Structures are given as C-alpha cells and as structure tokens.
Amino acid sequence: MTDLAQDLLSSFVVAEAGLNGAKNLGVVNMRKEALDRFEATGFPTTRDEEWKYTNLKPVLKHDYKIMLKSESAVSFGDIKQYLLSDLDTYKLVFINGKYSSWLSESTHQSYDICTFAAALNKYPDILAEYLGKAAPAGETFVDLNTAFADDGAYIRIKANQTVDKPIEILYITTDENGTSFSQNRNLIIVEQNAEVQILERHQNLGDTESFTNFVSEVFAARDARVSYYKVQNDSDKASLVDNTHVKQASGSNVHVGTYSFGGKLVRNNLHFYSGGEHAESHMDGITIIGDGQTVDHHTLVDHQEPNCYSRELYKGIYLGKSHGVFNGKVLVRQKAQKTNAFQQNDNILLSDKAKVDTKPQLEIFADDVRCSHGCTVGQLDKNALFYLRSRGIPKREAEGLMTYAFASDALEYVKIPQLEKRLNGVIAEKLGINLEFAL
Amino acid sequence: MIKIKDLQARVEEKEILRGINLEIGPGEVHAIMGPNGSGKSTLSSVIAGREDYEVTGGAIDFEGEDLLDLDPEERAHKGIFLSFQYPVEIPGVTVSNFIKTAINESRKGRGEEPMEAREMLAKMREKTALLEMDKSYLSRSLNEGFSGGEKKRNEIFQMAMLEPKLAILDETDSGLDIDALRIVANGVNKLRSEDNAVVVITHYQRLLDYIEPDFVHVLYNGKIVKSGDKNLALELEAKGYDWIKAENA
Ligand SMILES: Nc1ncnc2c1ncn2[C@@H]1O[C@H](COP(=O)(O)OP(=O)(O)OP(=O)(O)O)[C@@H](O)[C@H]1O
Ligand SMILES: [Mg+2]
Numbered sequence: 001m002t003d004l005a006q007d008l009l010s011s012f013v014v015a016e017a018g019l020n021g022a023k024n025l026g027v028v029n030m031r032k033e034a035l036d037r038f039e040a041t042g043f044p045t046t047r048d049e050e051w052k053y054t055n056l057k058p059v060l061k062h063d064y065k066i067m068l069k070s071e072s073a074v075s076f077g078d079i080k081q082y083l084l085s086d087l088d089t090y091k092l093v094f095i096n097g098k099y100s101s102w103l104s105e106s107t108h109q110s111y112d113i114c115t116f117a118a119a120l121n122k123y124p125d126i127l128a129e130y131l132g133k134a135a136p137a138g139e140t141f142v143d144l145n146t147a148f149a150d151d152g153a154y155i156r157i158k159a160n161q162t163v164d165k166p167i168e169i170l171y172i173t174t175d176e177n178g179t180s181f182s183q184n185r186n187l188i189i190v191e192q193n194a195e196v197q198i199l200e201r202h203q204n205l206g207d208t209e210s211f212t213n214f215v216s217e218v219f220a221a222r223d224a225r226v227s228y229y230k231v232q233n234d235s236d237k238a239s240l241v242d243n244t245h246v247k248q249a250s251g252s253n254v255h256v257g258t259y260s261f262g263g264k265l266v267r268n269n270l271h272f273y274s275g276g277e278h279a280e281s282h283m284d285g286i287t288i289i290g291d292g293q294t295v296d297h298h299t300l301v302d303h304q305e306p307n308c309y310s311r312e313l314y315k316g317i318y319l320g321k322s323h324g325v326f327n328g329k330v331l332v333r334q335k336a337q338k339t340n341a342f343q344q345n346d347n348i349l350l351s352d353k354a355k356v357d358t359k360p361q362l363e364i365f366a367d368d369v370r371c372s373h374g375c376t377v378g379q380l381d382k383n384a385l386f387y388l389r390s391r392g393i394p395k396r397e398a399e400g401l402m403t404y405a406f407a408s409d410a411l412e413y414v415k416i417p418q419l420e421k422r423l424n425g426v427i428a429e430k431l432g433i434n435l436e437f438a439l
Numbered sequence: 440m441i442k443i444k445d446l447q448a449r450v451e452e453k454e455i456l457r458g459i460n461l462e463i464g465p466g467e468v469h470a471i472m473g474p475n476g477s478g479k480s481t482l483s484s485v486i487a488g489r490e491d492y493e494v495t496g497g498a499i500d501f502e503g504e505d506l507l508d509l510d511p512e513e514r515a516h517k518g519i520f521l522s523f524q525y526p527v528e529i530p531g532v533t534v535s536n537f538i539k540t541a542i543n544e545s546r547k548g549r550g551e552e553p554m555e556a557r558e559m560l561a562k563m564r565e566k567t568a569l570l571e572m573d574k575s576y577l578s579r580s581l582n583e584g585f586s587g588g589e590k591k592r593n594e595i596f597q598m599a600m601l602e603p604k605l606a607i608l609d610e611t612d613s614g615l616d617i618d619a620l621r622i623v624a625n626g627v628n629k630l631r632s633e634d635n636a637v638v639v640i641t642h643y644q645r646l647l648d649y650i651e652p653d654f655v656h657v658l659y660n661g662k663i664v665k666s667g668d669k670n671l672a673l674e675l676e677a678k679g680y681d682w683i684k685a686e687n688a
Contacts, residue, residue: 384528388541391597392512392545409531
C-alpha cells in the first residue's frame with residue numbers, strides 16, 4: 001500500500017466527522033463501504049489491464065495534503081481568464097474544494113444550480129435516488145471519491161426546462177495547502193425533455209503539485225439534452241483523474257467534449273450507459289500536449305437497449321516527449337439490436353519522442369448492429385507540406401494549418417460560439433501559429 | 440531571370456538530373472518536353488525546393504541570388520510558382536483560406552503589409568471569373584474530391600492570385616478537356632508580361648498552340664539534349680523521341 005493510500009485511510013476517520021454527509025445516514029454508510037473497497041484494492045498500478053499504459057506512481061508519490069483548508073482570498077480577477085468572459089453564464093466556483101458563493105452565481109429559481117454540499121442536507125431523497133447510481137462502485141477512484149467528496153456542483157433541471165444560459169463549473173486549487181489532493185463531485189440531473197449546457201475546468205493557480213480525483217454523475221432522463229464541455233488546460237504541476245459517468249434514458253442526447261491541452265497527467269474515464277431506445281451518445285475531443293505530459297482517454301459506451309446511436313471522435317496531436325493513450329470500449333449487449341456505433345481515434349506525432357497507445361475494444365453480443373471503428377497514428381503528409389510551402393506558407397504555419405485541419409472536425413459539435421472561439425485560440429497558441437484563417 | 444548551371448540531383452542513390460543547363464529571361468516562355476521519367480518533374484521540384492532531392496552539383500541563380508540556399512517558402516516569396524503535376528488534397532483547409540494565407544505569408548516574407556480584405560475578395564472574384572470557375576470552389580476543401588481537370592484549373596487560379604515572376608507549369612494540360620484547356624491557356628496568357636517568365640512542361644503540341652513558346656527544350660535522361668524554337672515541338676509531335684534517343688545512345 002502506498003503512503004498516500006495509508007494517509008487517505010487514516011484521514012477518513014477525521015474526515016468523516018466533519019463531512020456534511022454525517023446528517024445523511026445513507027450517505028455515511030455508502031462512504032464507509034466505498035472506503036472498505038478502496039482499502040482492499042489500493043491504487044491501480046500498470047499491472048492492472050486498465051492502467052497498463054499510464055503509470056500513476058510518479059504523481060502519487062508526492063506528500064499530498066488531504067484535508068484542505070480554503071481560506072485564501074481569491075478574487076474574481078484571479079479566475080476571470082478561466083471563465084468565458086464574453087458570455088453571461090451561471091457560475092459555480094470552488095476554491096480548494098470548497099464552494100465560494102462570493103465568486104459564484106447560482107440559482108434556485110426554475111432549476112437548482114447549486115452545490116453538492118447543500119444538496120446532501122436539503123435533498124436526502126434525491127441523493128438516495130441518484131448518488132452512486134451512474135458511477136459504479138468497485139472502481140478505485142470512484143470509491144475513493146465516494147468516501148471523501150463533500151462538495152461540488154449540484155445541478156437539477158426539472159422536466160421541460162431549458163436553462164437560459166450555460167453553466168460554468170470551475171475548480172480552483174491554490175498554494176494555500178501546499179501539495180493538495182482534491183476530491184470533488186458533481187451530480188447533474190436533467191429531467192424529461194430538459195436541456196442544459198455545462199462547461200467545466202480544473203485549474204491549479206499555485207506552484208505546487210496538485211492531484212484531483214473527480215467524479216461527475218450525469219442523469220439524462222427521457223428526451224433530455226445535455227452538452228458537457230471539459231476544458232483541460234491546467235498547469236504542468238496538476239494531475240487529474242476525471243471519472244464521468246453518464247446514464248441515459250430513451251430519446252436523450254448527451255454530448256461530452258473533452259479538450260485536453262495541459263496538465264501533467266490527465267486520465268479521463270468517460271462512461272456512457274445507454275439505457276433507453278433512440279438515445280444518442282456523443283463523445284469527442286482534441287488532445288494537444290507536449291514535453292512531459294500524458295493524456296489518457298478511457299471511454300466506454302454500454303449499449304443496453306435497441307436503436308441507439310453512439311459517436312466517438314478523438315483527435316490527438318503530440319509534440320515533444322508526450323504520451324497519449326486512447327482506449328475506447330464499445331459494449332453492445334444482446335438486447336441492443338440495431339445499435340449504430342461509430343468510433344474513430346486519429347493521432348499525429350509531431351516529434352519522434354512522442355508516443356501514442358491506441359486501442360479500440362469491441363464487445364458485441366447483438367447480431368444486427370452497425371459498428372465501425374478505426375485508429376491511426378501518423379505524421380504530417382510530406383507532400384502536402386511541400387505543396388503548402390511552395391505556395392509561400394512557412395513550414396511552421398504549414399504544419400499548423402495541416403494540424404488544425406486535422407483536429408478541427410472534433411469541434412463540430414461545440415454549440416457555444418464563444419467556447420469554439422476560445423478553443424481555437426488555445427489550439428493556435430499550442431501549435432504556435434496564427435489561426436486567422438480559421439476564425 | 441533564372442540561370443541553371445550544370446545542375447545535378449539525386450534521390451537516395453538514384454541520379455536523376457545529370458547536369459542541366461538552362462537560362463530563362465524575363466518575358467520568355469520555355470517549353471520542356473521529353474519522354475516519361477526523363478526528369479522534368481524532378482527539375483521543377485528542385486527549382487521549387489523539395490527537400491527529398493539531394494542536389495549534388497551545380498547552381499541555380501535567381502535574379503542574382505543563390506536559390507539552392509533557400510527554403511521552398513522563401514523561393515515562393517521571391518516569385519517562384521510551381522503548378523504541380525499531381526496537386527495534393529488537403530482536407531479541412533478551404534481554397535479561399537488557403538490562398539489568403541499564401542498571399543499574406545508571401546507579402547509578409549517580402550516585408551509588405553497584408554492585403555486588405557476587400558481587395559482580396561475583389562481579386563478572387565476577378566480570377567475565378569478569368570478561369571470561369573464556379574465560386575463554390577472557394578469554400579471547398581483544397582483539391583479534396585476535385586476532378587483531375589478541376590485540380591489543374593485550381594492550380595492556375597492560385598497562380599493568378601499569387602502573380603509569380605517565374606511560373607513552372609508541370610503538365611497542367613493533362614486532364615483538361617478541350618474547353619478547359621483553352622480557358623486555362625487563356626488565363627496563363629493574360630498573366631504574361633515583360634517581367635515574368637513561364638516554363639511549360641508538356642507532352643503535347645496542343646497546349647503550345649495556345650501558349651506559344653519562345654524556346655523548346657528536350658530533356659532526356661537527366662540532361663537537356665536539344666533546344667530549339669517552337670518548330671522543335673512540331674518536329675517531336677511528328678517524329679516522336681526515337682531519333683533523340685538514338686542521337687544520345
Ligand atoms: N522520390 C523519388 N524516389 C524515387 N525515384 C524517383 C523519385 N522522384 C523521381 N524518381 C525517379 O526519377 C525519374 C524521373 O522522374 P520525373 O518524375 O522527374 O520524370 P518526368 O520527366 O516528370 O516524367 P513524366 O513525363 O512521366 O511526368 C523517374 O525514373 C522516377 O521514377
Ligand atoms: Mg513529370
């Protein structure tokens with residue numbers, strides 16, 4: 001057992017006393033059971049099939065503070081650049097794991113856009129109905145989060161409501177606690193025929209190492225529509241394990257876009273459970289990383305019912321000594337006839353020190369299905385590069401133009417123009433080019 | 440304008456150009472003909488700066504400057520343009536964004552200001568009209584799904600937009616139907632002036648009926664083995680290459 005795992009186990013006793021869940025017996029029991037499971041398994045190593053390509057050891061070795069204080073004064077000016085400034089949004093801002101009402105803009109008017117901590121107290125029945133029902137017990141990081149997480153975003157959109165503006169969720173880490181281990185949790189409930197757009201990011205403002213073990217559970221009821229965008233552009237001191245689990249009812253349409261540009265080590269466990277007919281599951285993303293960075297996408301679409309569609313498109317661009325992992329599992333259960341599942345992962349290595357491990361994994365138990373999958377790893381086409389340069393476009397720009405063209409179709413489903421512009425800006429910056437032609 | 444002296448080039452271990460000598464002055468049109476595999480496209484690529492070819496000897500002087508030291512983009516900025524025998528498809532980059540970027544990067548390379556958006560638009564309109572191209576091409580991905588003829592026409596459109604000093608047209612006529620050939624040739628002629636020069640690489644007299652060459656060269660086995668005026672092209676059309684091959688056996 002690692003030192004960190006030991007620290008976590010001993011902190012639990014202390015933590016449990018202070019957790020809001022103490023008032024909610026169901027949650028208390030859930031936490032204890034989750035901790036027991038964690039104690040039995042510990043952190044995964046590269047011997048675990050699911051963690052074969054990503055070694056957590058270097059990021060788990062730090063002496064993390066587990067029980068975080070949140071007293072530091074963070075002003076709106078400090079976080080402004082991480083929000084969409086040119087758009088009116090609801091905002092849920094957390095500093096070192098704790099909600100900052102000062103920096104946030106929540107609502108209880110037509111829908112609940114508030115905090116997990118508040119919901120633990122106020123809505124025990126809803127919590128009992130949803131908490132832990134999408135994110136499966138038995139997954140180490142989910143269990144650990146279940147044991148500890150006491151705050152995060154709580155979003156509940158009642159039937160037939162369309163949220164009037166996007167919701168931004170921002171998790172900030174500061175130097176206040178030194179090296180910090182944060183565990184927050186979102187619970188997002190979108191009822192029948194309701195619609196919401198959510199943006200989320202984690203940001204370490206300090207100079208010390210941080211590790212975030214994050215869980216987000218999304219419930220999309222019949223005909224609900226959810227767009228969920230994750231912008232990952234954290235400092236090179238920050239590591240993140242994001243566990244996002246989406247449960248879909250019939251006719252619902254959920255899109256999760258993951259845009260990974262920064263961080264030291266990022267692991268995205270993104271699972272969709274397609275549990276009703278005619279549901280649509282969309283996941284896509286762009287990864288552009290460089291020296292010393294790892295981004296690992298582990299996705300699962302679990303087709304449980306007939307006539308559903310899933311689309312998965314991940315593009316990766318790797319510079320310097322970077323490492324990308326894509327593992328896309330598509331499970332089509334026997335009952336899920338007429339499933340249409342598309343999966344594609346394309347990667348470009350711009351450096352000979354970069355490395356990609358990509359693996360599609362199909363498990364199909366129904367006979368009448370359409371499943372396509374493909375993965376590619378390559379370099380930029382030399383002929384195309386010469387063609388562009390012979391027209392006067394400098395090498396760097398030509399590479400940028402081609403790389404951008406390669407990646408940009410993964411932005412097709414971004415519904416917020418300001419976000420699309422923002423992402424284009426980050427891509428241009430990462431590739432070191434002028435992207436006027438694309439904007 | 441351009442002086443090529445004893446140019447030798449190879450790819451991997453294979454020698455392709457074995458001592459090319461060619462001088463082209465402003466306002467001139469040169470045709471280069473020669474059997475398949477003789478090195479015509481290689482010569483164009485070496486002039487444009489393709490790095491796959493290793494120049495093992497000789498020199499290229501362009502307006503008093505050593506061209507071989509320059510990157511492909513720098514050569515373009517100086518006014519060299521190559522119309523590709525096989526234009527490359529580039530998905531995700533539209534023709535209009537591409538040409539805008541090419542023009543403004545060339546301007547930047549020459550220390551000039553970017554072209555005003557309005558001027559750019561007017562110019563695109565003018566040149567698409569000149570080449571009788573549908574404007575819908577501008578918003579399509581560069582060469583993606585273009586027919587052979589459409590690709591060639593798009594090459595000349597780019598040439599018209601970039602207004603190079605030296606344009607090398609590598610088999611621009613192949614793939615063009617009879618009307619398109621006339622339109623494209625007409626476009627090239629419109630761009631001719633006393634200050635620029637055109638090199639036409641072709642296998643057929645047809646194109647030379649429209650773009651009349653001042654000089655015709657025969658490239659064979661990596662060398663220019665014969666030069667003459669436009670009558671040489673007619674002679675080749677009538678007799679083929681056997682006599683050239685025999686002379687150089
Ligand atoms: N990159 C390369 N690798 C290997 N061989 C090459 C390469 N480029 C050219 N060659 C060879 O060099 C020779 C000259 O080719 P090039 O394309 O210049 O001929 P060409 O005169 O343009 O012919 P064509 O009339 O068929 O277009 C050919 O034998 C060709 O196979
Ligand atoms: Mg050729």
